[in-house]
Structure formats: C-alpha cells, structure tokens
Amino acid sequence: MIIDHPLLGPRDSAEFTYLGDASLIDRPDGMAETAAEAFYAYQYLRDNPAGLHRELWYHEAGDRSWLVVTRDTVTHEIISVELARDVARARGRSR
Amino acid sequence: MHDLAPLTALGHAAPWTDQIGGMAITERPQIALASVTARQGREPTCRQTLTTWLGDGPPPPGKALLRDPFSALWMGPDQWIVAADYDAHERLADELKAKLKQAASITEQTDAWVCFDVSGDRVVDLCERLCPAPARRMQTGDAQRTTVHQMGCFLVCLKQSEEMRFIGPRSSAGSLYHALVTAADAIV
C-alpha cells in the first residue's frame, strides 16, 4: 500500500509498522478512581469495522513519526493521513 | 591528545574504495554528524540559530542542504542531522550545543553511521537495484530515508544522475558495502 505522509508525501507501507486502532491515543487517567474499568475497555474492547478504520502506523524506516491513517479495511483505500501528534492534541492529550 | 587509533566502519585503518566498471564506491569516514531536535516551544529559535550556523535555512522534508563547511539533512519534524568535516569538527555535537543551548537536544551521531559515495554514469541504475527511492527523478540536493536490503539508510543526491551518498547504520557497514558492490557487478 502507499501511505501519503503529511510531510514526506507517498511512501510504501513497507516502511511502516502497524500498531492498531487509533483509540489507543485515548489512554485513560491511571490515577482515577475508575481507572481499572477504563483500562479494561481501553486495552481490550475494539470495533472491527468492515469499512473505514482509523489506525496507528509508525514510520519506522522513515522519520519515526506516528501517523493516524483512515483506511477502508475492505478496499484498502486510504482516505486521510495525519500526524498522530496533531490528532492527539486535538483530542485533548497534552502532558 | 589521546593516542587511540580509529578504525573505519569496514574495520580498516584507511577508508575503502572500489572501482567497478565505470562506477566508484568510496567509504567516507571523515564526516562528523550530529542530530539536532528542537525542544518544545523553541522551534523558531532552533530554526533561526541553525540558519545562521548553516548559512541557509535548515532543509525541508526530502531535502539536504549541501554546503561548506556544514551540510544538513531533514530527519523528522523539527529534527535535522548536521554534517561537517571530521578533522575540523570532531566535536560537532558540542559546538552545536554551545550555540543552540536549550533550544535543542543534540547528540553525537558520527559513529552511528557509515557513508558510501557512489559515482558514475550508471549510479541511478544501481539505486534502482537497491532501494525504492525514485533515484531517477532525484535532483541534486534531494535526500530521503530509504531501505537497502533491510538496512535503514539515507540516500542523498550529491549530483543528479552522477553521484549519490548512502548513509547507513555503521554496524551493518559490511552488509551495506556488499549490497553496493553486488549491485554494481550486476549492472555493469
């Protein structure tokens, strides 16, 4: 597959490592009262869509950026590619 | 002055060079390298300081700045590798840290890498046997990460269609060299 890196342009997916669902960005607060329940869901509950999927790819053989790729799991069409850092910040991740 | 004798990445006292057909493959150990990564909120300062240091803006993604005495490659978001002649700038990382201070994180990268320069009129054919980088379309000053036989490298176009620099992991220098020579034999 070809992943259109926001900074580098089209790159062969062979340069990347795949991690999984982009929901991994939304890590719960480990010190909260309900942390255990939140972490069970975070770690183990997944949608498995036949269709658009937002997922994390790491440009291991490139610039070592993490990317959030929106890919159709049926056709492999890639709809969007964003820097994971930007997505994380937009979702309220910070320090 | 210390009295320890350095070894090249291929394990010799002197750099290795090969002539295969019309192509020359030359090891270049005399390149000092340092990584510069801007710190949070200090990106503009880092950029400005580097511009002054290099004599021109630090290169954007996919590009190298090829100048004397300093060159640079884009490595990642707000991250570059700076290069200079080893004999003149063995302490490149320290020099850069003194200039950039808290604006950036610096590491010495010189001996993490091995540099092989390949020149000749078939250098693009060679690249096409080795890595997916679009070597035929690369112009002087283009640079990108690519993979040669599972080794993550930088490919720098020093002179369009004539001279390329492969910067690969030092510990795998023997394998990278073997890949270059084997490909050269295959195409000449």
Add this chain to the structure above:
Amino acid sequence: MTQANRVPGGQIDRSKTLKFNFDAKQYTGHPGDTLASALLANGIRLMGRSFKYHRPRGPLTAGSEEPNALVELRGGARQEPNTRATTTELYDGLWARSQNRLGSLRFDLLAINDRFSNFLTAGFYYKTFMWPAAFWEKLYEPIIRRAAGLGSLSLKADPDSYDKGFLHCDLLVIGAGPSGLMAALTAGRAGADVILADEDFRFGGRLNSETLSIADQPGADWAAGAVAELAGLPNVRLMPRTTVIGAFDHGIYSAVERVSDHLHSPDPGKPRQILWRIYSRDTVLCAGATERPIAFDNNDRPGIMLGAAVRTYVNRFGAAPAQRIALFTQSDDGHRTARDLIAKGIKVAAVIDVRKEAPRDGAYETLPGAQVVDTRGRMGLTFVEVRLPGGDTRLIECGALGVSGGWNPNVHLTCHQRGRPIWNNALSAFVPGESLPPGMLVAGAAKGEMSTAAALRSGAQAARKALGLKGRLPVLPEAEDADVTAPPFWYVQGAERAWLDQQNDVTVKDVKLSHQEGFRAVEHLKRYTTLGMATDQGKTSNLGGLAIMAELAGKSIPEVGTTIFRPPYTPVALAAFAGRAVGQDFHPTRKTPSHFWAKERGAVFVEVGNWLRAQWFPLPHETHWRESVDREVLGTRASVGVCDVTTLGKIDVQGEDAATFLNRVYCNGFAKLAVGRTRYGLMLREDGIAMDDGTAARLAEDHFVITTTTANAVSVYRHMEFVRQCLFPDLDVQLISTTEAWAQFAVAGPNARRVLQKIVDPEFDLSNEAFPFMACGSITVCGGLRARLFRISFSGELAYEIAVPTRYGDALIRRIMAAGAEFDIVPYGTEALGVMRIEKGHATGNELNGTTTALNLGMGRMVSKAKDSIGSVLSQREGLTAPDALHQVGLKPLNPDDTVPAGAHLMAATGPIDAAHDQGYVTSACYSPNLGHHIALGFLKGGAARLGEVLRLVSPLTGVETRVEVVSAHFIDPEGERLRA
C-alpha cells in the same frame, strides 16, 4: 533430414544455426525459435506425458498458457522442472528432457494408468487408499508421492543469483501487442515516464503471429517500427521477457524479468532474474486474449493444438506442426488459419466448421455443420473422425488439427484485488468488471475489443485518459476491424473422454461426475476435479468446465460464476522472491566495535538477532566450550574480565521533561534520580506484563541515556515514541537511538577499578566514595578521548561499563586488555555473561518472556502506586495478583551431577505429573563453575514462600525426572557486597 517441417518466412534468423538436445537427441534450430517451435520444425510432436493417465502429449498452444509441453530445462544444479517449451527461447547448447514418464517418452511404463482410467476419475483418492489403514504410510503414500508431480528437482543448491529492483513511472503498460504499443506510443510521445512490459522476448503480441496489416505494412513490421520509436524515447523503458505477475494496492505492481534464462548461463555477477516492484501512477492492461479449445473425445493427441497456435508456429516461427493440417472451428478464425497455411505451402485437409452457414473458399474443402467426434494416433495425430450434418462420419487424414473455439480476454490482473469479471454475451466470454484496481484501465482484446483497429484505438484512448489528455484522438494507422464473434461451441455432444484441463487430466466426464456427486458450485468443481489448479491455472480450460457445469445445472455461465484470480499470473521461481537475501545475506550482519579484534583472538560467534556477538574466546588448548566458558567466569570473578556490550539498545532522552517522561514509561520512579546516578528500570506493557528492563543514567538535569536489552532495542524505542507523540505530545522530551554511535564495554571483577584507573584520565576520581555503585558521568580516557562511564553490574561483580565513540572501540578494548594484562584480564563472551547473571539471579528475556509480570519477577513492589505509568493499572488486576502467582526462584539439583534443563516443568514432590498439577517451569539454566554444579532460574507458584522445598523436575518429552531444591535466585553474593566494593 533436419528441420523437415520448416516453411519459408517467420521471425527466425536462418543465417545462424543453434544446436540443442532434447531427450538425449541432437537437433538444430535458429535464433528466434522457442524449444517447441524448433522441435515441431524437426518433426517432433510428442513432448510430454500427462499427469494422471500418462497419455502422450504435444503442445496445445504457443505461449505461457501451455498445459502439456513441460520439460526439465538444463541439467545439474540449474535444472528447472515444469518449464514451458512454448516460451523457452532457444539458445546454442540448450539441453532439455521430457517429464513424467517411467522409461522413455515413447515407452512410458506408467501409461498403464490410461487403461485404469475408470478407477482414476476425479476425486478417486477420496474413495480409495483407505484400507487397510496401516498400508497408507508404508505403501500407498510412497507410491502416490513417486507418481505425483510432474518434473523433478535437482536437490542441489541454486548457483544463480536473483536481484530485486524498484521502478517508478507515470504509466505502466502491461502487454506489447497492438493496444499496448499504441498506448505506450501515445504516452511516450506526450512525454510521460512509461514502462512497457511483455512476457515475450519480442514485442508485438499477436501481430507477430498473424498476416494482418497495419498502415499497409505487415503487422509484425509495424510493431518493429513502433518498438524502434519507443526505444529512442528517453522517457520510455522497454522491458521484454518481463511478466507482470500481480496487481497490488495503490498502483504497486510486481514483475519478473528473465535476464539470463535465454542464455546458456548468466554472465558473471549478473542475476538470472530480477523481481521488480513497480510504482505506477496509472496502468493500462493490454494483456490480450487467449484462445479456447473445443472439447471432443481424444482431443489431446500430439498434433492437436489451438488454431491460433498453428498460425503462430507457421507465421512467426516458420515451423509447420505437420505437412497436412485440418482445422476445427466455430468462427471465421479456422478459415484464417487455412489461408495462412496455404500461403506457406502446407496442405489443408479440411476446415470442419460447426456453423451450417460456413464461408467457402475454393482453395480448400469446408465441411459446414460438421464436428470432430474422435481422433486416431496415440503417439501423434493420424486421423480425425468427423460427423457430418446428415449423421455420416468421415475419416480425414492429418498430422495436426487446429482447434478454434473463441477467445477469452486475459482479465486476470483486473481481479487481483477482489474484482470479479462480468459476462459478455456477444463474445461469450468474461470481460473486466466494474471494479478495477484503482488506477488501472484496460485496452484491446483484454477488454473485449478484439479487432486490430479496435485494439489500436482503445490503447490510444486509455493512455490519453490516464494522462488526462483532452481533445480528439489523433489519426491512427489503418487496420482491419472485423467482427470475430460467433455463437459459442464448448463441446461435442456425447463427448466423455474429452479433455478440458490437459495438465491435470480433467475431462468432460469428470465435470459430470462432480455435478452428480453434488460438487456444483464453481469453487467445489475446481477442487473436486482439480480443474484449473495446475501450473497453467486453467487458462485454456476454466471456461470450458464452467460452461458444461452451467448446462448440467441449468444455469447461465455467469450464474455459475468464476473463481478468483490471484498472483502470480504465471509460475515464479521461489528464488526470485528471495532475491539476494539467501545464505549469509539472509539478513544484514551487524558487527560490534570489537568484532575484528575478537576474530583475531579466535572467538566463537553467535547470532543475536542480526548481531554477531562473541560467545566465548577459546584458548588453543581448549577442546570443549565448557572449558572456555568456565574459565571466563572464574577469571572474571577472581580478578577481572571485559565484554563487549555495545549491542544493548541505547536511547538518548533529553528535554526539560525527560525525567517526567521516563517516570511515565518505567513502572518505578525516576523523577528524583540525581544527576550522575543510574537506576535499574522496568518497563511494563499497558496490559501489565513486563516488557523490557535496563538502566537509566542521568548525565544532566535534562539528559538521560537509557539502555534496553539487545533484542528489544527497536521495539522499546518504537514504544517510547508512541508514548511521546501519541499519549503526551506536549511533554518537552526528545528521543534518538545511540546504540550504534557508542562502543560500550563491561569491565567486571574485583580488579575492575584498578584496570580502569589506568585508562581513565587522572582528573576523574574512580574511588568508591567519588564514583559509588550506580554512578555515571562523562569522562575522558587515554589522554583526552571523550567517554562515558557507568558503574552498573550485570555480573554481580564490581563492574563498570565504559563507552567511547564507536570508531575508537577497537583501540579501546586493546588498551583495556593491555592495562589488564597484569591482572590476568580475561575477555568473556555471551555464554560467560549468561552464567554470571544466572548466578546472580538477574532476569533477562528468558524471564521477561511476554507472560510474566513485575510480581512474577520478584519486583512487585517496584511498581509505583504513587504515579501513573504504562501498565501500572492493569498490573494490579486479579488475574495477575492471585495468591499462588508465579514467583522467580532459584533451583538446585539434589544430585550435584544432575543438569536442570531449561523448559523443564516443576511438580510437587509427590502426586500426579500432568498439566493440572503443574507448579511452574525452568527459564534459564547453566553449570556454575563457582558453585561446582548446575543451577537454574524458574517460576514457581507462590515460590517466595517455598524456599527449601524439594520438587520434582520433569521433562516428559525427553524422559527427564529429577529432584531439585527451591533456593534463592541470588546464588552468589546475595548481599551485593562485591557490587559495592
């Protein structure tokens, strides 16, 4: 007389004669021949024996769709089975042998199978070889194995090399027939970067085999002119002998270029083949079409071939399959063949045309409304039996029969991404479907545009569309535009032993049996009968089988469907997929800075991932590795040893929030680590399982260097970048790997300090007070070389790790050895390193095995509850904190001579030995020269409370059962006095 069946003309070079050998006989041919055409020219029609029934066979086709003429090409280590004679370029000295016969091709002992055909029908192996059960392994299977398969392997190592390559283009044109040449010309003239690939060694496709004209020239000449123009364009890359084998996602195509297969052997240094990865922006598939046969009884004799193949042999290769040839056709194609034969002086026995209104030509006899119902001539066709419309039969003498049943567009690559073709009633064939691989267009016969003019037009249109060129199509060269459609004719009624798949010996009878047995869906038909499963993948037989199944099932052909097409389009040698990654080059070799020095000293090396590490350093008199390893361990603990530890991952962590960041990734605390100090760190996975361990050294407020295990250097770095970029994007922390940049050596033993004091420059105080256990700092050595020193110990001895820029690593270890000579310094390798850490009870990958937690490792209290770090929450879940959770323990054999094999399991002293009573397992084991017996580390349920208990150690698979005592994992210096000396 040599080459008795040559006819004038053809694209062969008669000025040169090539000698070749087939089945131990010498023949001659010419450059431009294939092995098949040269054999036919020499009057040889018999080229193989069929798979199951061992029936004599000759070539059915003249191309890569060939099912029969498979030979073993070349002898010795370069022997290649199942090579198609129809696509093998002839070269001087070519050597080939027919396959699949016991005895000779003419006298094949296994031909007896044909007499048992009633018992060897489709699926016979589901109903036979069942009884008695014992016979299967000893008798049936060996016999079947010997009989199965076609060609044989040499079983010698392949001496050739194979390259991989990478190309980029704006337009990839697949196939260089009229549509492909036109597409390439259109795009090339417009300045696009074009790649034109064709599996053949000569571009032109069917133009080389037909007597059609383009722009008043013979088609073949027009093709040669087009190729010459393309060759002159710098933006066009011509790739003959290159099969595009697969269409992958996003415009990525795979192609195999046969660089040297047409030579006797590759030139030195040159690869035999190249596997190209082509990145195309757009693609035009111009793969043409493949003719299909008609099924009738005994339609598989040598000499019976597709009509278009007859034209190819006669027109392109100047080789007549026989001197007297009959044609069997459902369309005008058979008549085209007849005219071409007559033009070359070959007798046409008759044109047997199934159509009642067949055209007539004075030059040859036509039998309208007639069908071929049987044939004679076991070793080669002698007669065909024709049924005339009235019901009479007639025997027609002929040495070859050209069969024309219509054309199938080569849609394969359009289906490589789950697309299905659609049925075109007018053509009675499948054409490309709606959903094509993104970026792909189809042109010419592959699209169902069957005439030459249509091919040229659609090739030009497709290229223009791909490039976004607007406006009217330029004037194209004139060519014929005939309508080739005719009602389909799949098989002769009543035919039974009529072959569909000639390679897997599948007949019409087998399809009927499949239907009868209930295997009616197209996927079941395929697998029950094996129709389409051979090396030709049913290119000349799939549709025939489908058509018959449709008739039996009372459905239309599209309702029965079609099986999926997958890469590769034609068979590919496995070596081409390996490329250069074979043998020593299977993966890159990473050498440590002391590698060359270690080699000089005769070290034995071990592969650790891609690294080569010294495993031990044998002395000349030592004959067994234990001698060396025991000596290295004893020497280090008695005085001092040195070991290259460069391979452990080193990650440089800087920034204002470096300590905060490390506090998030390690389960234990790092926020308050003082500058100049190192700390052991344990990283958990988010699910609470231990991931990796190492040390973190604080060189400055904002600067740490952390270590990882060798094996996890890459994955830990990846994980840390995930935490940095995705979880805490606003922390001021920057990471980079420095594993390669620094050579790092462990110097360990009671005399370690004394040795280092001779290396480290005098302004740095190495006393225990100034540089205590776990201190770290930047120093200089040997008169000013920058270095880093870490007082950490894996061995449990007084130890340091010293790092210098890698280029000085070799010089440094020599200097350390020289400095240590007075202390009998001993270099030690990974084995001794392993023994010493087991003696100390230090965990490594054997213990951090992906299922164990901090608690299991005896580090449960290290997981801080005062902060949020990766894995801390889930490490507390019930399943991981049960009262009888595994604890790391030491194990000592009761009998001092016993070993304690790693992987063995622990059982209570009495009671059953089974999985239900499993108490734990051994993770690491070694002989301890310091203790004089074997020791081990392992995990034991509730082990912390069971010190002193005696257990049984069992390995049922290897018949081991001994007794061990549970002891502290810290066998040596449990108080750590030596560490802190």
